[in-house]
Amino acid sequence: MEDQTIRVELTNSKKEKPDENHLEFGRVFTDHMFIMDYAEPIGWHDARIVPYQPLVIDPSSMIFHYGQSVFEGLKGYRTETGDIQLFRPEKNFQRLNHSNDRLVIPQIDEEFVLEGIKELVAIDRDWVPHTEGTSIYIRPFIISTEPYLGVSPSKHFKFIVIMSPVGSYYKEGINPVKIAVENQYVRAVKGGTGEAKTGGNYASSLKAQEIVEKEGYSQVLWLDGMERKYIEEVGAMNVFFKINGEVVTPQLNGSILAGVTRDSVIQLLKYWDVPVSERRVSMQELYEAHQNGTLEEAFGSGTAAVISPIGELRWNGEHLVINNGEIGELSQKLYDTITAIQYGKVEDPFDWIEKVNLKSKVNL
Amino acid sequence: MEDQTIRVELTNSKKEKPDENHLEFGRVFTDHMFIMDYAEPIGWHDARIVPYQPLVIDPSSMIFHYGQSVFEGLKGYRTETGDIQLFRPEKNFQRLNHSNDRLVIPQIDEEFVLEGIKELVAIDRDWVPHTEGTSIYIRPFIISTEPYLGVSPSKHFKFIVIMSPVGSYYKEGINPVKIAVENQYVRAVKGGTGEAKTGGNYASSLKAQEIVEKEGYSQVLWLDGMERKYIEEVGAMNVFFKINGEVVTPQLNGSILAGVTRDSVIQLLKYWDVPVSERRVSMQELYEAHQNGTLEEAFGSGTAAVISPIGELRWNGEHLVINNGEIGELSQKLYDTITAIQYGKVEDPFDWIEKVNLKSKVNL
Numbered sequence: 001m002e003d004q005t006i007r008v009e010l011t012n013s014k015k016e017k018p019d020e021n022h023l024e025f026g027r028v029f030t031d032h033m034f035i036m037d038y039a040e041p042i043g044w045h046d047a048r049i050v051p052y053q054p055l056v057i058d059p060s061s062m063i064f065h066y067g068q069s070v071f072e073g074l075k076g077y078r079t080e081t082g083d084i085q086l087f088r089p090e091k092n093f094q095r096l097n098h099s100n101d102r103l104v105i106p107q108i109d110e111e112f113v114l115e116g117i118k119e120l121v122a123i124d125r126d127w128v129p130h131t132e133g134t135s136i137y138i139r140p141f142i143i144s145t146e147p148y149l150g151v152s153p154s155k156h157f158k159f160i161v162i163m164s165p166v167g168s169y170y171k172e173g174i175n176p177v178k179i180a181v182e183n184q185y186v187r188a189v190k191g192g193t194g195e196a197k198t199g200g201n202y203a204s205s206l207k208a209q210e211i212v213e214k215e216g217y218s219q220v221l222w223l224d225g226m227e228r229k230y231i232e233e234v235g236a237m238n239v240f241f242k243i244n245g246e247v248v249t250p251q252l253n254g255s256i257l258a259g260v261t262r263d264s265v266i267q268l269l270k271y272w273d274v275p276v277s278e279r280r281v282s283m284q285e286l287y288e289a290h291q292n293g294t295l296e297e298a299f300g301s302g303t304a305a306v307i308s309p310i311g312e313l314r315w316n317g318e319h320l321v322i323n324n325g326e327i328g329e330l331s332q333k334l335y336d337t338i339t340a341i342q343y344g345k346v347e348d349p350f351d352w353i354e355k356v357n358l359k360s361k362v363n364l
Numbered sequence: 365m366e367d368q369t370i371r372v373e374l375t376n377s378k379k380e381k382p383d384e385n386h387l388e389f390g391r392v393f394t395d396h397m398f399i400m401d402y403a404e405p406i407g408w409h410d411a412r413i414v415p416y417q418p419l420v421i422d423p424s425s426m427i428f429h430y431g432q433s434v435f436e437g438l439k440g441y442r443t444e445t446g447d448i449q450l451f452r453p454e455k456n457f458q459r460l461n462h463s464n465d466r467l468v469i470p471q472i473d474e475e476f477v478l479e480g481i482k483e484l485v486a487i488d489r490d491w492v493p494h495t496e497g498t499s500i501y502i503r504p505f506i507i508s509t510e511p512y513l514g515v516s517p518s519k520h521f522k523f524i525v526i527m528s529p530v531g532s533y534y535k536e537g538i539n540p541v542k543i544a545v546e547n548q549y550v551r552a553v554k555g556g557t558g559e560a561k562t563g564g565n566y567a568s569s570l571k572a573q574e575i576v577e578k579e580g581y582s583q584v585l586w587l588d589g590m591e592r593k594y595i596e597e598v599g600a601m602n603v604f605f606k607i608n609g610e611v612v613t614p615q616l617n618g619s620i621l622a623g624v625t626r627d628s629v630i631q632l633l634k635y636w637d638v639p640v641s642e643r644r645v646s647m648q649e650l651y652e653a654h655q656n657g658t659l660e661e662a663f664g665s666g667t668a669a670v671i672s673p674i675g676e677l678r679w680n681g682e683h684l685v686i687n688n689g690e691i692g693e694l695s696q697k698l699y700d701t702i703t704a705i706q707y708g709k710v711e712d713p714f715d716w717i718e719k720v721n722l723k724s725k726v727n728l
Contacts, residue, residue: 025514026514052423055423056418056419057418059393059524060393060528063428064419064505064563065503065505065566067431067433067563067564067565067566067567068563069428069431069567104571139429143428148390149390149391150389150390151566151569152570153570160428162423164424185556186553186556188556190589191550192549192550192553198431198564198568199431199564199567200563200567200568203432203467203563203564204564206432206467207466210468225555225556226589
């Protein structure tokens, strides 16, 4: 990308901000958005921050037909001193480029895009809520916009970032969830798109999710698509199990998303000298550990909930209650530590925090 | 759907039509489009034919993030008498509803939508080309439009139909293609979305396609995602092999698209008393048939090309040349017969043809 400037057009009509005590996830968006365009042979160009507005897109645009798209999700946190900081944002843009490669979407300049997002956060700083547990959710995404019905990689794309103030995932403290092991539907298989953050993975998950919700379960636990034996992910999160003092999580095998929170959990456990391993974990192994009393904790990890304890697993008609359906000690410690780092309440020994310079170059 | 009327708003500025002798696939669109909206709890509503125009969609709309979408593809053919006719359109709308079910998209009224498309074709009748081998490509699609970042089924959708005049797939006669058997990437797996016509399946196929194109192959042949042994599809077509006088094609196992042309080929073969079976076909079986001289023909089937003969298969470094790289007798007969039925040049013993009433209710 030759032109590394970001054009800024500020809104004339600021929107009313929502009540910080009743924030829903992803329904209200800030006053501005970041956009840049891609066209062959120019490459990425015309990076700009503009008023939040609808996209005007031809109905033949590829995104509506062939799903060539990727996205990311990260958060900005308000500290007690009023600063705003991001959590490991460089990991999100590394992963976005990894997803781009799988989806045949041109690479982005990770540093430039991160600067653009920090500029956007600075401009919409008043949208970052102050209430305990709240944050600004940042959604970068890329869509294919060439107006052409041939099945081939698009020659036009848009990279867009929108932001939404969000409440605490746990309004009344952390409640362990009930999870159903999925035996019929498959999320991804080796050779597919499971390790890319692309729309199709989420579209394909809706059916299984709908079925288990009706049965009283909050999410599904996906098994591998080849043998239907090995654990992959839970819902849209990575998953961990504490068995006889050791924490295990499925290895990154090509069909699992490499979660930023997953990586942070592993680093923290190593820092604490808690045994942790990334390896194949079968449902049969979990069942046996439950039967002999060594399945001590289970939890999902992700940007939205950080740590989501699992209180019950349903598998083949069996109901495995874990840790009496209560949050485990280690799950709680991980949640407390990661959120404390995110909100700047404790030291950050891993250099995970990236501060946003609120003295934006833009004159507000 | 309670209100079964279609509102019509005609364009004031008709576009110039492209040269019928140089039509590209899917780049130029007709003067009008069909749209209807879905919202809970109203259901599908406000069916309308309006001037072809860009969509104005919020950047938070689910289609840009989670890929909840389905589509179809069919053609309208100009007969020698100037009539326009469709080929088995009811099959496309049955399949669209099947795809809808898998993607958690509300069912459409198949008969009503077919009436809407016939009305659209009648209004844009002058866009249906007359030149030999040309047709109007009709693209119905549904996109999720709720402005919400939660991963859950959308509560708002748009059903849209756009149309594009297209040339003959074979400008200089049918040329058999070279196909590479794909060993690394997987299109779909049982339990996934392979039998639904949804964007994610096409997005995930782009990478493998890009690689083999650089190696001089026109498409990939997908193997099953579990054992990587059994034939699934070729590119975006179904596939058939004639082995020792019998035609075989992979059975519909949950990960293969149920092609309309595929079904038509099977019906025609039965009508002609040619042995045909739908069953598992392994690459090893094809290899052995090739070695002992019984792999007589191979071809893909789909709406775009109708019949696409395969002249060479690359598999594990082996190059299997089929029928000396020439189109086989049966492939040619299938192509000739299906296209003759589509263009109304021969009788239609199967009741496949649906005529469009060109006396549209609309006053042009």
